[in-house]
Amino acid sequence: MDSIYEGITYKADQDIYYADARADYFLNDTNALTFGVDLKDDTYRSESTGGTLPANDSYDLNTYGAYIRDIWTASSKLEVSLALRADNVNVDFVDQDRHFNETVVAPRLHIRYDHNFNWTSRFSAGQGYRVPLAFFETDHGIVDDGFSVGVDQLEKSNSAQYSLAYNGARTTFETSYTWTAVE
Numbered sequence: 001m002d003s004i005y006e007g008i009t010y011k012a013d014q015d016i017y018y019a020d021a022r023a024d025y026f027l028n029d030t031n032a033l034t035f036g037v038d039l040k041d042d043t044y045r046s047e048s049t050g051g052t053l054p055a056n057d058s059y060d061l062n063t064y065g066a067y068i069r070d071i072w073t074a075s076s077k078l079e080v081s082l083a084l085r086a087d088n089v090n091v092d093f094v095d096q097d098r099h100f101n102e103t104v105v106a107p108r109l110h111i112r113y114d115h116n117f118n119w120t121s122r123f124s125a126g127q128g129y130r131v132p133l134a135f136f137e138t139d140h141g142i143v144d145d146g147f148s149v150g151v152d153q154l155e156k157s158n159s160a161q162y163s164l165a166y167n168g169a170r171t172t173f174e175t176s177y178t179w180t181a182v183e
Contacts (some may be wrong), residue, residue, distance in 0.1 A: 012046035034069040056095035061131060064088045081110040083126075089154060091131050103155050104129050118166050125160040157182045 022036030042061040065087040072080045085108070090101045107124030115121065132155050163176035 010046060010048060014042070014044045014045060016043075017041040019151045030073045034067075034071075036067050038065045038067075039063065040065075055095065058095045060092045060094060062090045077114045079112045081108075083108040083110075087129075088098060089129075091099070091151075098152065098153055104154060104156070118168055120165045120167070122163045122165070123161070125158075127156065127158050129154045129156045131155070157181060 018038065020038040022034055025033045025035070027033060031058040040061070040063040042059075042063075044061075045058045046056075064076060065085060067085040069081060072082075074080060075139060084105065086103065086105045088101070088103045092099045106127040106129060108124070110124040111122065113121045118132045132151055157180055159178065159180040161176060161178040163174055165174040166172065
């Protein structure tokens with residue numbers, strides 16, 4: 001990414017490596033389990049190539065995760081999916097001597113119900129998290145003291161969503177309601 005913000009140029013390079021291994025196990029005709037582990041290695045280096053303010057939002061991010069998911073097909077109309085995910089997130093903002101390591105567990109639920117051939121309802125709820133990493137996510141490009149990041153913990157959220165969809169021969173329609181609370 002090469003950008004100009006308020007007369008200051010900003011250049012960043014990012015390398016992301018991700019690996020995932022999973023196994024499926026079928027308990028019976030209506031119930032399937034998925035077990036998995038994954039890892040993510042994210043290296044981000046930035047610099048201010050002009051102006052007087054430094055680019056100091058470079059980071060190293062390592063995430064190690066494990067998850068289990070159960071999909072239960074109760075009938076031809078109803079499917080329920082439950083998942084539980086655990087991640088260890090290790091972040092080092094290398095230019096600011098700022099570091100944190102946090103382990104988080106997040107449950108998730110998804111229900112699909114086919115009312116008939118055309119109408120489908122979906123409900124989902126769960127918890128999520130992420131590391132707000134780049135400067136523009138915290139300052140939105142306003143730079144008073146350089147490109148800095150004031151992050152010392154994960155951003156966490158709880159959410160729920162309901163949608164109703166219609167699929168016909170010539171018409172597709174969907175309406176949904178979503179609620180999210182972010183910490």
